[in-house]
Each structure stands twice: as C-alpha cells, then as structure tokens.
Amino acid sequence: MPSLGPSIVLTGSSHGTEEAFEPTCCHRQSPQYLSNLSEDIKRKVTPHHSGGLSTSNGLYAQLWHAATNTLLPSSISRIWTDARITWYQATLAFKARWGQLYTNKLAFRYGRAKDHLCPACRTEPDSIGHLLGGCQETTCKAMTIQRHNEGVRICHKTITRSSKFGGCYCVMDACPSGNRPQGVDSTRLPAWLLPENHPDLPELAALRPDILIIEGLASSEVQHLTDNEIRALIEQRSKGVKIHILEIGFCSDLRHGERDEAKKQQHERLCRILSGRSPDNCPATPSKHAHGRTTTPSDAMRRRTPLTADRILYHPPITLGRAGTLPASLMDTLKNKLKVTPSAADECAAQLTRHAVHYVEKFYLNRFASMGQHNKGPNQPHPEKNQAIATTLSLLSWQVTSCFGDKRSLP
DSSP: OOSSOOEEEEEEOTTTTEEEOOOOOOOOOOOOSSSSHHHHHHHHSSEEEEEEOOEEEEEEHHHHHHHGGGBBBBHHHHHOOOTTTTTHHHHHHHHHHHTTTTHHHHHTTTTTTSOOOBBSSSBOOOHHIIIIIIIIIIIHHHHHHHHHHHHHHHHHHHHHHSSTTTEEEEEESSSSSOOOOTTBSSSSSGGGSOOTTOOHHHHHHHOOOOOEEEEEEGGGGGOOOHHHHHHHHHHHHHTTTTEEOOEEEEETTTTTHHHHHHHHHTTTTHHHHHTTTTTSSOOOOOOTTTTSSSHHHHHHHHHOSSSGGGGGEOOOEEEEETOOBBBTHHHEEEEIIOOHHHHHHHHHHHHHHHHHHHOOOOOOHHHHHHHHHIIIOOOOOOOHHHHHHHHHHHHHHHHHHHHHHHOOOOO
16 A cells, blocks of 8 residues: 655654654655654644644734733633633634624625725724724723723722722722722812912813822821812821822733833823923013012922922823733733732732623624625624634534444434
C-alpha cells in the first residue's frame, strides 16, 4: 500500500529503538526527528484551525501580544469562568476583543448590507468601537451614559464600604441630584471648595470628576455650616484633610494608556485651581493696590483656597475595556492608594468585567435591531444566534455519532 504521508521518526522509546508512523497528510515532507513525545512534538507539529494555518502576525494578534502584560490577567479569562456571564455574552465579548463582532461594516463587506454606515446614526462607519460607545444616536448615547454611571457606582460602593473613606464627604457625578446613592453628598463641586471670586467659577462648577472624596471631613459635619465656616474648618484641619480625585472611563480593550492620558488632562486644570495655582489659561494681569503692592489673580486665589497642592491627590484613572478587560494598575490603585481590602478589590474587578460584558450584549442587540430595520426588515433572524444554534446541533450530532456509531439513530 503506498504511503499516505511523511514518516515522522520518534526517538527515545522505552526499549531504546526508534518507532515510525505515517500520519495522513495531503503532501509529502521529509522525516522529522523528535527528542521526546511531549514538548518537542508540540514545537514540530504545525498548528491548524478550521480557517487554515493559524498565524500570529495579524494586527489584533500583535496588539494583544503587546498589551497582555499591561492587562489584569483575571479580566481576560473571566468571561469563560464567571457563572454570571452566559456563553452567548462571553462569545460576543470574545469576538469584540478580536474584531469579529458582526457589524454593518462587516455586513457590507459580505454583501449583506447596502452600505457600511452605522444604521442608527447614519453618519459614521459601523465599527466595533462605534457600536460599543461611539454612536451618538439618542438610544445608543443613553446606553453609553448609563453604562458609565453604573461602572462609577460599582467603584464608589467598593471604595466607601471597604476602605477608610466610609462617611467622608463625597461628590459623585454619576447619578441625578434627586436620586443619590448612599454615601454621596452632592453631584456638583460645593462652592466652599472652589476659590472665591474666580472669573471662571461657573465653568469650574460644571467641571466635576466622577468621584471626589474629602478625607478628614465627614458628611455629617458640613450639613448645617455655612461656606465660610466649612472653609475655616478645613484650614483648621489642613494637615488631616486630603482631596482624592478619581476618574472612571470606558476605552478600547487594548488602549488603556491612551484613555489614561486623556482623563488626566481633563481635570489637570481643576487640580491647579483647587490647589491655588494659576491655570494655564487664567489671566495673570497684575494690579496695583494703594500701598504700591502688585498682585495677580493667582495671588488672590491662593489666599482663598483652603488646601495646598500636596493635599490634592489625583489617582490614576480607572479605565474599563468595552469588552471587559481591566488594566493591571487597577489593583494598585484600589489596594495601595485607596486602601481597599484585597477581597473587595478582587470582587470589584469581577463586577466591572461582568458589567462591561453584559453591556456588550445590550449594545449588540440594540444595533442588530437597527441593522435589520435598515437592511432586511425587522423580522430577519439573528445571525449570531443562528450560528450558535448550528454549532450546538453539529456538536450534538458529533457526540451522538461518537457514542452510538454512524448506523445508530436516536431512540
């Protein structure tokens, strides 16, 4: 009988002799000699998958290889191990991470759509980033805001209940003013925290971080005090009062660093104002007093600001990947800088990943409704669910064949 493939010689058998076998192959190759039957055979055998030869030279493979060391390992694998994440949600998140989530852009490439534009806003290409937070259509934008607010509440609940900041005065910009969660005193920066008579005071009042906690100032202490009394109280406790500023934001799963820099620049001006330093775009026109002394607006702000620069701590932003990845720096921020207990920090990371993955499904189902109405009508079947059903049936058929043989049928 003719040979069907190349002979691979295996050395190092128990009897000291060489054994050869001929695997089925479509073309003939020269023999390959193996020193052992474990690691060496893995290095020799060419990897395959259903689409052909696998490769690590693709764009997403290179991006993941570069970003793996900067991501929290548990956030990468949790989609497959978390009991609160369904298999369908995990599949959608995995495809979103690797650029395979079905969008109108891919539908147009496959000839199933009239164009590649977003079916909701009709202004930009329907990419995965656009689908999971970039679309400005009314429903999509509302979902983006709701996803952000719920993520901020998860972080706030962890910080205030599992660290030393319980009971401290807190400002959180992730809820309506009339429906604040427990532990939140305001959704806006209080007037007594900002410099008096600053020319940009209305603008600064609108510039509010996601979470601002004043360590050393309890919520119960400021309820019945005037602004001047609160400023005096802070000055009296200047060494024990600190302001902690924390930003939370969603970003691409492989570009957490870019979001870090954007969030840092967003509130750099606020930090300068709170510490009494003149912002970059603040006018510094000097003015003379009757006694001949010249002052600038920054001098006036410095006298009216109760805190110095070293008492204002801007922590590294907490960036959340749209498909559930988290930066490795998250644990350092929670455990070391915010003094959250290790168990609470781990649970917070699990909740954030779960929260992001759940919203991948919500965004996707909302987008598919728009795609169906725009391209083929509202009653078209779901491509991803059809694929999942077909895969399940094929696996079931394979299991039945393996158990009962080809000639047996189901009872």
